[in-house]
Amino acid sequence: MTFDSDSGLHLPTADDELDQRIDLLRQLGLGDLDDEFDRFAAQLARDAGEPYAMVNLITHEQHFVGLHTPPGSEFPVVGRTMPRDHGYCPDVIARRKALPLPDVCAHPRFAGNAVVDKIGIRTYFGAPLIHQPTGTVLGTVCFVGTTPRPLSTGQASLQLIKERANTLMDLIHQRAPRIHCPRP
Template structure:
């Protein structure tokens, strides 16, 4: 575990690949722009899992960007994520979240799926700001792994405001979704062989 100078447990893992990932995302033309294809993908993922929120999330050195977003109101706007979504100058909700909020940075660091049926069962995850500020209680996410570079570019994930028994079926669904989305990304990548 990593601790800061005051001895507090750091909840977000250190990301040594952030600059390389950000460069690869630029090469592929991914983030920081909302994409209707990714929004539709998030909609379908939410429907498959019966989750109120679903995201296609790309992470650079400093923040997370929801290139695809499904929200309960169906507007694809980050404002539904509450106080954690950044606001643009005109007041419209952006799709950014700080890197230390949420669980996707953990998926990036682990390079494998993360299933949290009730985040409050895990001290490391229960203290995350999304628990108190948004009310997130359950998370299911898988990394988007770039075959060419080996980098985890981002995640696909679903969250709920109530504990959820995702089980093996949920794990299989989120892993399959990540693999399917990477096929879409491969089709876009000008640098992909």
């Protein structure tokens, strides 16, 4: 990430893996909506105790191939795509590691994200989906909520999202036997 001294913020860098990611997603047969990914997201949302969970493949925009949104009108509806500059998953892609934000508003850089105002997001936990052996980040798995979490829940939530990222990569590898995808 690049530090912008004028704004005092760390800004995402260019996505050097974009072309490789798009090719790999095509080879793996990923990118289409999938009931299995939706079920995965729904189970993650239940286990995390949060209203939203996503399996997000990032190309020129974010594609939620797995999505769980809460039923009812109490929560805003989230669509299947979102611009790359919305949300926190692009930061996970750039970092190449999990991003725990028990309270996004506690961090000025993250508090100004469009999803805070549009959807009311106050907590975010996301982890990268890293393809082995290429090391390419395919996307993310995340859960988000509309109320901040106590900091004391951070480690358990971080562990949950990391475990689910590993489980999801195992699922992706099983679904794409034509590509050599050994687990590390």
